[in-house]
Amino acid sequence: MRRVGLFMMSLVVLLVANLTYVQVVKADGYADDARNPRRVYDQYSVQRGQILAKDGTVLASSQATTDKLKYLRTYANGPLYAPVTGYYSVTSGAHGMEYAENQFLNGSDARLELRQLADLSGGDKAGGTVRLTIDPKVQQAGYDAMVHAGFTGAAVAIEPSTGKILGMLSVPSYDPNTLSTHDSAAANAAYQGYDPDSVDSPLLNQATSQAYAPGSTFKLVVSAAALSNGTDDENTADLPADGRITLPGTSTQLENYGGSTCPGSTGGQVSMKTALAYSCNTAFAALAGRVGSAALSAQAAKFGFGDTDLSVPLSVVPSCVGSNAQGQCLTIPNGKAGLYQSGIGQLDVQETPLQNAMIAATIANGGTEMRPQLVESTEAPDGSVIEGYTPDVLGSDVVSSQVAATMTDMMEASEAHSGTANKLPGITIASKTGTAEHGPDPKHVQPYGWYVAFAPAEHPQVAVAVVVTSGGNYDLATVGAKVAGPVGRAMINAALGR
DSSP states (O other): OHHHHHHHHHHHHHHHHHHHIIIIISHHHHHHOTTOHHHHHHHTTSBOOOEEOTTSOEEEEEEEOSSSSSEEEEETTHHHHHHHHOOEETTTEEOTHHHHTHHHHTTOSHHHHHHHHHOTTOOOOBOOEEEEOOOHHHHHHHHHHHHHHTEEEEEEEEOTTTOBEEEEEEESOOOTHHHHOSOHHHHHHHHHHTOTTSTTOTTSOHHHHOOBOOGGGGHHHHHHHHHHHTSOOSSOOOEEOOSEEEOTTSSOEEEOGGGOOOTTOBTTEEOHHHHHHTTOHHHHHHHHHHHOHHHHHHHHHHHTTTOSSOBSSSBOOOOBSSOTTTTOTTOOOSHHHHHHHHTTTOTTOBBOHHHHHHHHHHHHTTTOEEOOBOEEEEEOTTSOEEEEOOOOEEESOSSOHHHHHHHHHHHHHHHTTSOOTTOOTTOOOEEEEEEEOOSSSGGGSOOEEEEEEEESTTSOOEEEEEEEEEESSOOTTOOHHHHHHHHHHHHHHHHTTO
8 A cells, every 4th residue: 555655646746747847847838839729829819010101001900800810910012011011920920020029019018018907998908000110102112113124122212310211122022911811721832832941032021131242332332441541532533444454463354344444534544433433343443452451341340241230120131241151241352352353342242232221321421320220119009109219320430421421422423324214303313333243154144233322412311222133124234223223213202202
């Protein structure tokens, strides 16, 4: 009897220990496990808050249903805003702003719970509203211009004085409604149909999650470094106008577009302003050589290159002047020859469209870089504001106000040679275009086309960056001015109410 009793007591102790382990130690793990149906039922028992555009346009909302999951997440004009809103799915979870602001949207944010505790009227728990800085006119203008031309790529528009992101698009896009369905099989099929493991997947927000060779738009960073360090001024004709130069220590040649001599030369030399206006590679390669790797990397870092913590609150991959994969994001490789190539935005230089928009916005804002942000305000279910927008300075000394003014003048000269499509009278634009080779066989692949700009140049209200990665009726000779310029100007016109 003693042995049986001890055995039974041991079983009771083991049972209590197991219950303690399951209900205390592993409770959170089981509750958060995606395979736990109660977790899903709990999530969908709360009416998730809305995601709104700046003007109140509803981008995402939750509709009551009659099935086991009480609310269905729906997206108005889904593909237009999908890169920003992301999606909320039974099978693949929350992504985009749905993920970044999940606690506020589902009502579990402490600020909302305190309000609900203080609400003596009771009622069902509800999520809060997230109002974005996105201007629907700017978003629509950029999206239409990209889609109608048959382009793939991305674009970002920023208000320079505040950092508010007025537009953020990525093409091709996707329909988040196909992912938010309560039919698990259909949601999973839609997810797999978007090829989620591919670098070309529509589910990737190219504006923040992809970095591309910036081509000649990187000459803005080189110019900023040269002007800030006194390496050169904008008007002295002391840079080579040659159609081709040989990279130091090699037999490899670097050439201007089409191998032509830079226009406006004096005695075979051009000024920085002329070289930027005509985007002369040989001049800027030589200028980068004078600036030096350390100073150029330092200037890039001031603009935000190498920042691994930036979020808007969507996460942002870092932009680099060296190989990020090898942990050398801010190290320009291959000595002087690599410096020459990096000076024209090639070799290992990679930028996100958001980073390029930040550069334009910083110059537009007199050299002060504002932290980019997508959230205008967070609001309680009754519409009262929990937290409003507060501008935040990311870098106060990126370039001096004098350097910013000089660069604005140089960019206005560049815009004069950047095409006229979608250019309206009465708007002075400061811009820089870029054409970047890429891939293992760059001479046989359509280059990336870039356009970064701000307007009005004399009192900037919007800065844009556009990259066209492929598409349209253009061949291998495509340049950024032809493909990305019209998209950027369409967004500028919309932002200025034109």
